[in-house]
Amino acid sequence: MFELQTEILEHHEALLTLEITEETIQKAMRKAARRMARQFNIPGFRKGKAPYNVVVRTAGEETVRQEAAETLLEQFYPQALKQAEIEPYDQGEVEDLSLDPLVFKIRVPLQPLIDLGDYRNLRREPEPLEVTDEELASALEDLRRRNMVLDVVTRPARLGDQVTLSLLKGTVAGEVVIHDHNVEVVLDTEDFFIIQGFVEAVVGMSAGEERLFSLTLPDDFGEENFQGEDIEFTVNVEEVYQLTLPGLDDALASTVGSFGTLEDLKDDLRRRILDYKTGKATDNYLMALVADLVAGAEVRYPPIMEEEEIDTLLEEAKASVERRHDMEWEDYLRLQGKTEAQVRKELRPEAARRMREGLILGEFASEVGVTVTDAEVKEEIRNLLEEAGVQNLKSLDSFDPQSALANDTRQRVVIQKTLDKLELLGRGQLEEAEDIVQSEVEAPSEDEKQAAAE
Amino acid sequence: MDIYTVIVRPLVTEKTEEQKEEGKYSFKVHSRANKNEIKRAVEGIYDVDVTAVNVMNVPAKINRKRGRRPIVRHPAWKKAIVTLVPGQRIEALEA
Numbered sequence: 001m002f003e004l005q006t007e008i009l010e011h012h013e014a015l016l017t018l019e020i021t022e023e024t025i026q027k028a029m030r031k032a033a034r035r036m037a038r039q040f041n042i043p044g045f046r047k048g049k050a051p052y053n054v055v056v057r058t059a060g061e062e063t064v065r066q067e068a069a070e071t072l073l074e075q076f077y078p079q080a081l082k083q084a085e086i087e088p089y090d091q092g093e094v095e096d097l098s099l100d101p102l103v104f105k106i107r108v109p110l111q112p113l114i115d116l117g118d119y120r121n122l123r124r125e126p127e128p129l130e131v132t133d134e135e136l137a138s139a140l141e142d143l144r145r146r147n148m149v150l151d152v153v154t155r156p157a158r159l160g161d162q163v164t165l166s167l168l169k170g171t172v173a174g175e176v177v178i179h180d181h182n183v184e185v186v187l188d189t190e191d192f193f194i195i196q197g198f199v200e201a202v203v204g205m206s207a208g209e210e211r212l213f214s215l216t217l218p219d220d221f222g223e224e225n226f227q228g229e230d231i232e233f234t235v236n237v238e239e240v241y242q243l244t245l246p247g248l249d250d251a252l253a254s255t256v257g258s259f260g261t262l263e264d265l266k267d268d269l270r271r272r273i274l275d276y277k278t279g280k281a282t283d284n285y286l287m288a289l290v291a292d293l294v295a296g297a298e299v300r301y302p303p304i305m306e307e308e309e310i311d312t313l314l315e316e317a318k319a320s321v322e323r324r325h326d327m328e329w330e331d332y333l334r335l336q337g338k339t340e341a342q343v344r345k346e347l348r349p350e351a352a353r354r355m356r357e358g359l360i361l362g363e364f365a366s367e368v369g370v371t372v373t374d375a376e377v378k379e380e381i382r383n384l385l386e387e388a389g390v391q392n393l394k395s396l397d398s399f400d401p402q403s404a405l406a407n408d409t410r411q412r413v414v415i416q417k418t419l420d421k422l423e424l425l426g427r428g429q430l431e432e433a434e435d436i437v438q439s440e441v442e443a444p445s446e447d448e449k450q451a452a453a454e
Numbered sequence: 455m456d457i458y459t460v461i462v463r464p465l466v467t468e469k470t471e472e473q474k475e476e477g478k479y480s481f482k483v484h485s486r487a488n489k490n491e492i493k494r495a496v497e498g499i500y501d502v503d504v505t506a507v508n509v510m511n512v513p514a515k516i517n518r519k520r521g522r523r524p525i526v527r528h529p530a531w532k533k534a535i536v537t538l539v540p541g542q543r544i545e546a547l548e549a
Contacts, residue, residue: 043466044465044466044467044468044470045467045468046468049468050468051471053548054466054471
């Protein structure tokens with residue numbers, strides 16, 4: 001039938017050399033010839049009636065052999081894989097084919113191999129979390145700023161005041177570039193309005209006053225056409241307000257929200273800051289853990305997986321270009337002065353990183369036994385819908401565990417659970433958690449006993 | 455007549471393939487060729503011994519169909535069925 005040689009190549013691929021005996025080929029050629037006789041019109045014969053010799057003579061021996069080779073490959077490839085004890089990741093590719101004697105050289109990408117290493121002892125100290133007095137003070141300061149008290153004054157405007165402009169008009173070389181009404185401007189030289197110098201020019205104006213002045217736009221102005229040009233402003237002040245920071249007292253607390261005292265406000269702020277920092281710290285913590293896990297793991301995968309990941313990234317990039325910039329991909333490439341091959345090359349490191357991470361996390365998930373049931377998926381979808389404020393949850397009755405939404409959600413739940421486990425591991429609590437699960441399995445709770453009885 | 459003028463081409467059809475088993479080979483031959491000429495031509499070209507030659511004139515046929523050439527005329531030709539001494543074969547025509 002066939003002789004097989006297996007060679008493991010460098011890039012996690014196998015090279016199968018499959019030599020097929022002449023006898024088998026001859027048989028296959030006769031079959032192929034019959035098939036070809038049915039397919040092709042051979043003058044002098046009805047379809048399918050031409051004998052082997054005639055087919056070989058009209059089509060050529062090589063063609064018949066080729067045809068036979070194809071069917072033989074289909075027939076023997078799975079057997080060869082089994083015999084070579086290889087788990088392919090994807091279809092192999094025929095690298096070399098000689099017809100006489102019939103030898104196939106097939107390059108087969110192998111299933112990725114993931115060795116997590118000594119992940120069980122992966123530990124990382126979480127950063128300590130606290131809200132410092134400075135953070136609280138700056139948050140309070142921010143609140144005060146946002147709750148400035150505005151008092152109408154009749155005096156000319158000073159720095160630090162806020163003015164309302166009933167007319168703001170700017171012309172560059174006779175062309176009107178700004179024309180606006182009811183513009184509110186805080187006179188602050190640090191955080192200046194439009195361009196440097198504008199604020200200074202407005203200082204000293206009183207309510208009802210109109211002023212014309214001209215400024216030179218800087219060379220690094222956003223609009224290239226206007227760089228270095230003079231701009232003529234016509235400004236009409238309607239009202240001048242003095243800004244006063246509210247006092248840091250119970251009154252502020254009650255304006256900001258329903259807080260009785262300043263202390264209540266401080267407590268609330270402290271809690272919110274802590275929440276925010278906890279969220280961020282958890283993210284950072286998990287990212288660091290994932291990095292540790294990846295660093296300690298050994299992954300071997302065939303190059304085709306990397307190509308596939310690049311394909312995915314490229315598709316995402318294309319979609320985002322078309323959606324965000326409303327631009328055809330080809331135009332975008334031209335604009336960037338790149339070819340698709342270059343873009344692929346640039347994406348390669350990112351693709352490799354993403355794939356390694358995905359493979360390693362996937363392996364970790366199966367190692368620690370992350371499973372998600374359909375019920376959990378359904379629950380997650382219900383939560384999402386409720387969060388989105390959907391009242392009518394009837395559509396959940398016809399929940400399809402195979403739908404795209406369900407699969408998407410399942411994916412997310414799996415990731416979430418995996419990361420949860422990873423966090424437990426990092427904190428050194430995974431074993432405890434597993435023990436609890438174990439004991440639950442061993443000793444079913446009262447509810448379960450009852451359920452089983454029913 | 456030259457022997458290569460007498461034999462135009464061998465015929466390869468379902469029927470002739472079957473007749474080869476009985477040592478009978480069919481050819482399209484020159485319309486003016488006679489049995490003796492055909493016998494000599496086959497013996498000369500294929501180096502075999504001929505025991506009998508049957509000839510027939512295949513009449514012209516007209517195919518009618520739609521298209522660029524609605525009427526196609528296939529001219530008349532002469533067919534010869536040559537029987538060899540039992541056991542002999544023409545290797546060159548065995549495909």
